Amino acid sequence: MLHIKNLSLSFSRYGGMSFRKVPLKIISDFNIAVHTGEMVAVIGSSGAGKSLLAHAILGILPSNAKLTGDIEFKGSRLTESRKKRIRGNEIALVPQSVAFLDPLESVKKNIQRAAFLNTGSTAKAGIMMNDAFDKYGLADNVGGLLPFQLSGGMARRVLIAAATVSGADLIIADEPTTGLDRNAIDDSLRVLKELTSEGKGVLLITHDIRAALKYADSIAVFYGGTTLEIAAPEDFKHPEKLRHPYTKDLYSSLPENGFVPVAGLNPFGDMIPAGCVYGERCSRKNELCETSRPDRKRINNGDVWCHHA
Ligand SMILES: Nc1ncnc2c1ncn2[C@@H]1O[C@H](COP(=O)(O)OP(=O)(O)OP(=O)(O)O)[C@@H](O)[C@H]1O
Ligand SMILES: [Mg+2]
Structure with a gap:
């Protein structure tokens, strides 16, 4: 479903005493594949460039970023214009933080808005939102809460619901377990794992090796901005x-x-x-x-x- 070949990413920034722009290398020669019905974990330490990798696939990098290499999705090249067209409907991001939700809108409105952006119909968006509430076990009263009122585990469920409400085929989950206790970690990853049994592909970005080993089908070891090994959890x-x-x-x-x-x-x-x-x-x-x-x-x-x- 997703094939990334020799992906490199750098930023141009002012460096040294020269007042000239110099490149700052973040990712170089990164390779990975995610197949239908598979969860692939990218494990790497903090600041390694994991979120930027997710943003590169979605086409939401800052303007000083330079990206090279090939990304293929469902057999054809993922160009910047195609990324724009399909993000949020064919490829969805479960972001690293609840700050990605609208802080002044209720949980219900946030999820409904994500669905509306996809269907363009208020009635259909309402049905999709209700389905998402059922699927992710979100109680009715959660719908009326504002994002900051959610507990860590519930916030993850809401982020996953908002990302997947469109029925995207590839889900990129950026650190869906950070700051959660073991039960909430399992809960959040089980929800993502269930998506693979529906034929979705999941790219799990994490520094939690234990969680990756428990749930992923394949582990990509990310270090110094590149892939060093892709191994089975066994x-x-x-x-x-x-x-x-x-x-x-x-x-x-x-x-x-x-x-x-x-x-x-x-x-x-x-x-x-x-x-x-x-x-x-x-x-x-x-x-x-x-x-x-x-x-x-x-x-x-x-x-x-x-x-x-
Ligand atoms: N616009 C930018 N210009 C220059 N450098 C940047 C820019 N955005 C991010 N960086 C740098 O790129 C590095 C990688 O950032 P990224 O957020 O992808 O790391 P991460 O692996 O997701 O870390 P974490 O585990 O903390 O989430 C960081 O060290 C950051 O300082
Ligand atoms: Mg990150």
């Missing part, structure tokens, strides 16, 4: 099956696997090296890693970008 049960040194280090850094820290910082902007983005922190780094970006290798039904794999 691979994380047997660390020897993981293909990239970073993914192995990530596994060992989980509390249940020893909490082993890795020295160094995630590279960002000008610090992103020309070679392997994990090179600086990798125990296997050699000259080749420093000078050249690894190509994709397919190993045991997964993908890896590493010279040593």
Whole structure:
């Protein structure tokens, strides 16, 4: 359904003392595919560019952003004008924060407005809104509340309802679990997972590895603005099956696997090296890693970008 190939994103901004605009690299050579009925998780740390990746797919980047690479949706190229046409109806975003809702409109009005933008008919929008209330178990009294009056878990349900009311085929959920307790996390992800059984594709953007491993069908490891590995959640049960040194280090850094820290910082902007983005922190780094970006290798039904794999 969605195929992203070699996506790169940079910002032009004033830098240094020169009063000249210089590019700030955020994403480079990012690759991923989401198929019908599949939930793919992109896991990455804070500030890595995950929200910008979502905004790039939807065509809602700031004007100083430069995007290159290919995005295909349902077999044809996703151009900026097509993005504009299909966002909100074929591709929907569950945004990172409740601040994306209209703060002065009730929950009911917010969801109805999303439906109206899609059908253009008030009567149909009313029916779609009622269906969404039933589907997501939103009680009648929730409809009258303003967004700021919602609890964290309820806010996520409302955001998911508003995004999916149009019947979009691809749902991009940006950090749908941040700030929630374990029950609310499960609740929110179960709702998204149900959408895959209706044949929707879900791109789950998160830094919650545990949640991703529990619900996603495939895990894309995002680091230094690029994909380092795409693995099945089961691979994380047997660390020897993981293909990239970073993914192995990530596994060992989980509390249940020893909490082993890795020295160094995630590279960002000008610090992103020309070679392997994990090179600086990798125990296997050699000259080749420093000078050249690894190509994709397919190993045991997964993908890896590493010279040593
Ligand atoms: N318009 C812009 N111009 C320059 N830099 C920007 C712009 N917008 C975002 N950035 C930078 O891009 C980086 C990635 O931002 P993004 O919001 O995508 O991160 P994220 O992975 O979603 O983080 P979080 O986990 O905190 O949500 C940030 O460090 C941010 O400072
Ligand atoms: Mg974000």
